[in-house]
Each structure stands twice: as C-alpha cells, then as structure tokens.
Amino acid sequence: MGLNKFLFTGNLTRDAEIASTTGDRARALIRLAVNDVWTDEQGQRHERANFFNITVWGSDAENAAKYLGKGSLIFVEGRLASTEWEKDGEKRYGTDLVATQIQYVDTKKPGSDNA
Amino acid sequence: MGLNKFLFTGNLTRDAEIASTTGDRARALIRLAVNDVWTDEQGQRHERANFFNITVWGSDAENAAKYLGKGSLIFVEGRLASTEWEKDGEKRYGTDLVATQIQYVDTKKPGSDNA
Amino acid sequence: MGLNKFLFTGNLTRDAEIASTTGDRARALIRLAVNDVWTDEQGQRHERANFFNITVWGSDAENAAKYLGKGSLIFVEGRLASTEWEKDGEKRYGTDLVATQIQYVDTKKPGSDNA
Amino acid sequence: MGLNKFLFTGNLTRDAEIASTTGDRARALIRLAVNDVWTDEQGQRHERANFFNITVWGSDAENAAKYLGKGSLIFVEGRLASTEWEKDGEKRYGTDLVATQIQYVDTKKPGSDNA
C-alpha cells in the first residue's frame, strides 16, 4: 500500500541477457552505472559512479536482451524489495531492484534503432 | 549527473536514533516498513512488508531522533549508493539508502504534535 | 508510458461526497488544503495554503464519502490529467488531479476509527 | 508543511525559452507532453498525451533555455500551487506547476551533448 519507487538514468556496463525463464516468464539482469557529480563545501568537483543490478521480467526482459547492449543509456523506474538469506549459518539482508518500466534513451546495440 | 532517486511511504519499526556524530554532523538510522498489497492472476490477495535501513544526515537526523518513534508514518525521498566491502577475504556488494528529504505524515512519538 | 505522479498530504476543507455514479462506478470530489511553510531570504517565515480539487473513483470514492470529513488528514497519490474545454467560444486549458491511492492519517468523521 | 510534489517524465513540445527576468531572476516556461498508455477492461490499448506548462526559475531556467529544445526528454520534479484570478468579473481557479529539479535524460538541442 505504501509508495515504493526508484528512478534511475544510467548506462549498461554489459549487454543485457536473459538469466532464466520459468514457465513462459523470462528474467533478465541489467547492470547499470549511474553517474554522480557533486561539488563539496570547498568548491571541489567530485565524480563517482554507482553500480546497480536490476531485475527485469517478462516482455521487458526479452526486449532488453534484444535491444540493450553495453553502453546503452536508459531511464528505469521500479520497486525496491528487501531480501534475507542465510550463508554459513549467518543471516544476511539485502535490497533487490526490480524494474517496472524501461525507456530506451540511446540504444548502443548494433542493428537496433532507438524506437 | 544521472537521475538517482527513491521514494517511500512507510512506518518506522523502531524509534529513530542518532547513530554517530562526526564533527558537527549527526547521522541517524531509520528502519522503515513499506507495505505492499497486490492481487495475483488468480485474484488472490497478497500482503508483504519490505524493510529498509535508511541513513539520515545533519539536522534531518536530529529532527528524526526528536520526533520519529516506532510506528511513525513518513514519506522519504533519497538516493541509492552502491557499496562494496570485504569480509573473510570475500568481496560483497550492497546498496545504501540515503535520505535527502523526510516529511512527517503521522508522528507517533509521545509529546510531539504533527506540526 | 511517462512517469506522471503527484503526492500530497493535507486536510479536507469539507466533507467528501459522492458527486455522481455512472454504471456502478462512483466518483467523489475531495477538496484538499495543503499547507506550505517557508522562510525567505530575509529569514522571514511565511505560511500559505494551497487548495486542490481531487477526483476519486470507485471503491476509493465510496470509502472517502463514508470516512473522510472536513478536517481529515490524508496522504494522496495520483495522476495529473490535462483538460481543455470551450467557454464563450474561447478555448481554456486546465489540469485535473485524479487520486490513485489514499491513506487515512487522521479521520475526523464521527463514528469512523482510523483503521 | 504538507507534502506537495509532482513527478513527470516527458518530451518538450517546443524549445524552452526565457519568459521574463525580474531583478536577476530568470523565469522560463516549459511545455511538456507526458505520454500515457493503458489497456482497458476489454483489453483494448489506448494512448493519450497530457500537456503541461511548467514554470522554471533562476539558473534552472537559464540552463533550460540553453539546453532544452523541442523533443528533449526530461525528468521534472516540482510543486503544485493553486491560483485564483478574475476575468470578466468571474472568479477562476487553476493549478500552477513549478519545477524544483530537472534532469536531462535526452537533450535534442543541436550543439548540446547529454552532459
């Protein structure tokens, strides 16, 4: 019921690929670099990239695998999901990013147009 | 330069507290439950809560510690930061959530009004 | 396909009421006051209320009419729709606000609890 | 004090231009098309564009005039302001959209890169 949304613009650091298909539902993984620029209190300019793994489902996943390559610029909207799992008897917590919508700003993949 | 934003509405699962102060800059941690309700293809209703740790800085942190208690309903906006660290010689990757704006929708803390 | 969202917290300036029902679909109108506080460059504090008419559909409309009265505090999420119409042979343009989700923060209506 | 926010992604329907400058404060107007796609209960696909006028102030206005042309894809965040005025002795009410943040997703203006 609560609002749960993320918004990114960034570039793929590798080609999008189908990671699995269960039933008829494809799942792709997108590795995104989101660039950050800021100036600190001393007026010094800084740059840093943040890297995110984003899960894409269904026909969005199939389109991503077809059209999105390394370097592609996209706008992504999605939801955050909290996860927990166990490793070596120790509980761990993490955050998953699931895309609900992708807009192709600049498709770098050969043979694809920006449609 | 890229767009990097998250938006949540949710309830605190515990009182907000100052976690540390470096120089004059306070840092608080907020533990947020964001409730999700959806109906699947079979018309079955599902509910699930997602839990997020959100870092708050400066005067926002001080106000959070003063006014936000367990159960408080807030709107939070912020940025996602990718992190990497090592444990037992193994690289791990995660995602931090940093608040840039908090709006108090319903303050549950005794002694605080919704002003 | 584009992102289109508004977010408000505010108080009703009058009781919510069903405005019409077409088929089985109810439509209610909510009149919301959203308070604004800011300090100008001279450090002077200002206050102002903004007033918005928000359209609510279906079961949300029925619930609003049942539970939301003058003074109720709510969180509303919704979409903006551009409209155009003619009056006296002159074209006019406006903006409609349509709720997609309402959270009751404080129900002022007698006989309703904050559930 | 209340939350008051809008979020759009859309394309400019014309070049951004400085509308006025008072003191040293520039004001620009952006005309945005926000595309909407949905499928109704009959499975029929619909498309519609919503058109919004957004006011931009200060250096954001100057940058918009420099970098944003017809077709540019942007993300805009801002506040809604209710307005009232009189025309022919009749009171009219409207809603203004004021940008607080603009992110350039795809700058179409010749001579500008997506920096």
Next chain:
DNA sequence: TTTT
C-alpha cells in the same frame, strides 16, 4: 532487527 520488524511497522500500520
């Protein structure tokens, strides 16, 4: 480590 879990809120309404």
Next chain:
DNA sequence: TTTT
C-alpha cells in the same frame, strides 16, 4: 499551443 502539441512531443517520442
């Protein structure tokens, strides 16, 4: 007054 309409963009992809």
